[in-house]
Amino acid sequence: MNKTIETILNHRSIRSFTERLLTKEEIRLLVESAQSASTSSYIQAYSIIGVDDQSKKRELAALAGHQPYVEKNGHLFVFCADLYRHHKMAMEKGEDIKESLEGTETFMVSVIDAALAAQNMSIAAESMGLGICYIGGIRNALNEVSEILETPEYVLPLFGLVVGHPANPSAKKPRLPLEHIYHENTYQVDEADIHKHLNAYDETISNYYHNRTNGKRADKWTEQITQSLKQPKRTYMHEFVKEKGFNKR
Amino acid sequence: MNKTIETILNHRSIRSFTERLLTKEEIRLLVESAQSASTSSYIQAYSIIGVDDQSKKRELAALAGHQPYVEKNGHLFVFCADLYRHHKMAMEKGEDIKESLEGTETFMVSVIDAALAAQNMSIAAESMGLGICYIGGIRNALNEVSEILETPEYVLPLFGLVVGHPANPSAKKPRLPLEHIYHENTYQVDEADIHKHLNAYDETISNYYHNRTNGKRADKWTEQITQSLKQPKRTYMHEFVKEKGFNKR
Structure with missing residues (x-):
């Protein structure tokens, strides 16, 4: 088994980081790694917002459910589905591409593009000895998150990814057979x-x-997950993504 | 720069494979790598269908746009958003979780889960010297794809991933600045x-x-992409995902 596969199989989410921040060079290498992922028909329909402003991190942590590791980490990245650049460049060329941009197909493409990029960043970070944790909690309040990050139309923040130097080890959680x-x-x-x-x-x-x-x-997995799914979460999402220009038709 | 990051930065899609099939052990290691990716709140909302039946591969290749590499490769994987197991286990416990399952939030979760798993598989494959290419083309005809793969309700095929021994090298395509x-x-x-x-x-x-x-x-990128987005593609998707139980509310 090679080192890369060892890194992949050894993944565990890290929820406690030292104070040490990522360097500019580390951030650059992580973003380049993200960008190297496949992208649907070359569309590159995502953006990454790196957050190191401590007051913004505090606000995002509060919205995401008050997890301390959203505030205290080496760097916080927010991955967004992004069709803003496509919208802009079509406008400039006098072309109407709204029907494409606003379709469920392109919504799926942009979500997949962002996720592929994020997972590349995760593996790159772990190969450098850093720890990572995805922060789905930002979807608790995307309206506020969009305001904090000043995202325009056709940009939808999807999840955070915290990266940093692990303070406490964690265990690998077993997966379904x-x-x-x-x-x-x-x-x-x-x-x-x-x-x-x-x-x-x-x-x-x-x-x-x-x-x-x-x-x-x-706990058993089937009980834990069924209980969690009994309470519908983030029910505003259906309307919210449409307001941002996605998944409308 | 470590080997893993070298692999990640060196990615290019491979569209021509030798006849050599993946071994059972290679397939197993690739699926285990996929499963090691992060999953939203432990939900594990995806499945992978491996296709080695040559007639099925031929049918899928025809639907995906007649690309020979969809038929001729080391192995074809199809990644699906999957809430079928969640639906089944809740039914068995007498719990109603439909509102959760059918929401846009859970649709996004399952698409992201599947994409993270797929990108893990891609990096693992490339680290083994194999080549990969994502096959978004299966979304040309998901109704037929679902029939071929016999997927039940709450399962949505998202994309294929072909893996194999590269026959011809390809160039790395530059990404946005x-x-x-x-x-x-x-x-x-x-x-x-x-x-x-x-x-x-x-x-x-x-x-x-x-x-x-x-x-x-x-070609310039902005022209190429604008032209491609001028023709709305897969406009049946909005209704289709709902028919399968996703993104309804």
Whole structure:
């Protein structure tokens, strides 16, 4: 197994960083790594906003659910779906591309583009010995986040990515059985198989929490996730993305 | 610069593969790499369908725009947004989670989850000396793709990823200027700056095509992309994703 795959398999989210900030050179290398990811038909439909202004970080941390690591880290990046440049350049050429920009297809393309770039940055950071954590919590309040970051129309902040020097180690969380995630030639819907996989996984996760909390917690994955999905979250999103110009038709 | 970052920066899409198939062990390692990516609140809202059935590959290649490399490669993976397991486990527990599953927020989560996993697989493959190419073309005809792969409700194929042993080298395509993609603290909308960046990039791309085609092509990026966005593509997507249970509210 090569070093890169070791890095990838060894991933765990880091939620506690030292005070040490990333250097300009590190930030540059991370952004270049992000940019090297594939992009749908060369469209490059994303942007990255790096935040080091401490008051902005504090505001974003409060919106994202008061997690201290959103404020205290080596650097905070916010990944955005971005069709603003495309809108601008078409306007300048006198072309109307609104129907494309505002379609669900292009929305998906821009979200995928941003995610591919972010994962490149994550692996690059981890290969440098840095830790990372995605911050979906900024989607709690995208209206406020957009104001803080001053994003224009056709720009949609999607998630944060904090990067820094790890202060505390964390454990690798077990994933669903490979046989459950990976299907051969057709999607397998065999009820008995799904049952078997999810039961085995529930046991794995229950043991994982038990060991990590000295027996205080023993949640099963299916329970944890079902409970979390029982409360619809961020229900404003459907309208909000449209207001920003995405996913309208 | 470490080996992993070298691999990341050296990315180029490969569109021509030898006949050599991936081994079972290689496929397993690639899927494990994909699974190691971050996942939003542990939801794991994606699946991967590996296709080695030659007739299915041929059908998918035809739907995706008759690119020979969709049929001829080391292995074809299809990444899907997947909430089917979540739907099933909630049903079994007698819980109603439809409002969550069908929201735009969860749609975004599942698309991001799938993309992060896919990019992990891409980097892992490239670190092994394999080549990759994303196949957005399957979104030309997701209804037919869903039938071929027999995906149930709450599963949405997003893109293919072909992996294999490169037959022909390809060139690294230059990306937008870093200063254009990367913003500091707030999104920069200075018209003059945007102009400067896009003009410089157009020249870079024009030279790139000129050199690669012995002067036959000299497209500018802003022209190429504007032309492509003038024709709305895959306009059925807005309704289709809803039919599959996503992005409804």
